[in-house]
Amino acid sequence: MTTQAYLITGGTTPDGVRNDVLLDAGEVLAVGADATAQAVERSAEHVDATGRIVLPGLVDLHTHLREPGREDAETVETGTRAAAMGGFTSVHAMANSTPVADTAGVVEQVWQLGREAGWCDVHPVGAVTVGLAGEKLAELGAMAASRAQVRMFSDDGICVWDPVLMRRALEYVKSFDGFIAQHAQEPRLTDGAQMNESELSSVLGLPGWPAVAEESIIARDVLLADHVGSRLHVCHVSTAGSVEIIRWAKSRGIQVTAEVTPHHLLLTEELVRSYDPVFKVNPPLRREADVMALREGLADGTIDTVGTDHAPHPAEAKQCEWSVAAMGMTGLETALPVIQQSMVDTGLLDWAGVARVMSMTPAIIAGLTDQGLVSAEGVLQSSVPANITVYDPRETRVVDPEQHTTKSRNSPYRGMTLPGRVTDVFLHGHRVVADACLATPRRASS
Incomplete structure (x- = not known):
């Protein structure tokens, strides 16, 4: 499966540090300055995460x-x-x-x-x-x-x-x-x-x-x-x-x-x-x-x-x-x-x-072996599977279950104002959510 490299820029990792994160071949390849340096040679697509949290x-x-x-x-x-x-x-x-x-x-x-x-x-x-x-x-x-x-x-x-x-x-x-x-x-x-x-x-x-x-x-x-x-x-x-x-x-x-x-x-x-x-x-x-x-x-x-x-x-x-x-x-x-x-x-x-x-x-x-983990201190690490969630905590929105992706509408939060929004999700390095919308699924081999 051909994979696209991604450089997530400007986001804050769970430890509270602003870091760039490079994803390629289904893994987190680098975090921080190394990520930026390696992104050019890999023709990485940039994902702007400024002001957002980059979570496992x-x-x-x-x-x-x-x-x-x-x-x-x-x-x-x-x-x-x-x-x-x-x-x-x-x-x-x-x-x-x-x-x-x-x-x-x-x-x-x-x-x-x-x-x-x-x-x-x-x-x-x-x-x-x-x-x-x-x-x-x-x-x-x-x-x-x-x-x-x-x-x-x-x-x-x-x-x-x-x-x-x-x-x-x-x-x-x-x-x-x-x-x-x-x-x-x-x-x-x-x-x-x-x-x-x-x-x-x-x-x-x-x-x-x-x-x-x-x-x-x-x-x-x-x-x-x-x-x-x-x-x-x-x-x-x-x-x-x-x-x-x-x-x-x-x-x-x-x-x-x-x-x-x-x-x-x-x-x-x-x-x-x-x-x-x-x-x-x-x-x-x-x-x-x-x-x-x-x-x-x-x-x-x-x-x-x-x-x-x-x-x-x-x-x-x-x-x-x-x-x-x-x-x-x-x-x-x-x-x-x-x-x-x-x-x-x-x-x-x-x-x-x-x-x-x-x-x-x-x-x-x-006991998952395919889930990228952070350290006990919440530091996002390299050389782990690129399962990443980018979240914007600054947004607020009124919950409307009619707009939800699930087939059912029985949300108890209808009409409530909640903070935050998931903007991007990477599953084993594949971008399944982009700019708060479903992108393309990752098709696993049999």
Whole structure:
């Protein structure tokens, strides 16, 4: 494949230094003065990033691409286009498709669709149990040995509630350095729940979803992970109590990592007063105190990553009464602006911190070998894959889901003013987003 060299000029790398960055042959060849010197001999195309942040490509451990089976909501093609527009060069596609991604055949199908689309790398997530039914383990070893090389397993949307089955899953994946990503929700405590359990849920007459339903499963699972010496990842942490349990587990050296969604860092249960189902999500929007605890947990490293939990739905699943509406929100195209508003503009994270929680750490958790990483200090390095996101934090715009690339329109940020915009994205050195518009996909060889 013939590649074009690019010189990204005038941008600021995550360490806060203004640097030129040279990309060629799918790698970051040089950063700083060396980049400028080598660009001429390589006939590099210049990309003006003055006033912008040059980040390593974003990695999402929690995306719903819906295909196969729910192409009315999203496809791998449309979902990865949205991912690219949001600055993501790698996404992990959750297993709750139809059929469920619980066999080598299904995960390989999703993996191949991602390669054919060419907008970002797609890593399928395998189901923990057959059909997400929570009764017996899925083909974990076969999925790990497939071309998709699955290492992350989750029944996301449904909790692996049986402690014996969860223990067996943790033991099994340990043999090939896999990990279980748990949807922490005790089903008996959330039967019929519609929103966060609080004074507000009583006022609104909606069945409550108690924080302890999440916290009790996390507490159980960190103890199981410690017992078998395996890796646990906690999906979409949403309560202050969950943050404290994870902080305690990490202090004991337990192999637990955790993610938080952008919407749980910005939105609160107060929005449910509108009864607009766009704000119905699992886990539910929580109290302001929970939002503040989640922000602090992400800032101090208790929470490791930001996972979008991008959950597209067709219009009829959201434009209905609250009690029957589907749970979930889109999030790929607004993730970085929400993180800027909730974490950077509030002084809780700098851009090196953003690179840590949205690129470096999720890539390390997933064991990706094709993701360009920054150092611990946030310094963009040479001789790494050229997965790069250029972001302009100075722009502001009113969110209009009708303009989004995703197939669905269930964004909770409609009408809100958010900062920042992704302007350019390079996937293995190929420019898939140029000047805030989709360019051309990178077609991988079979």
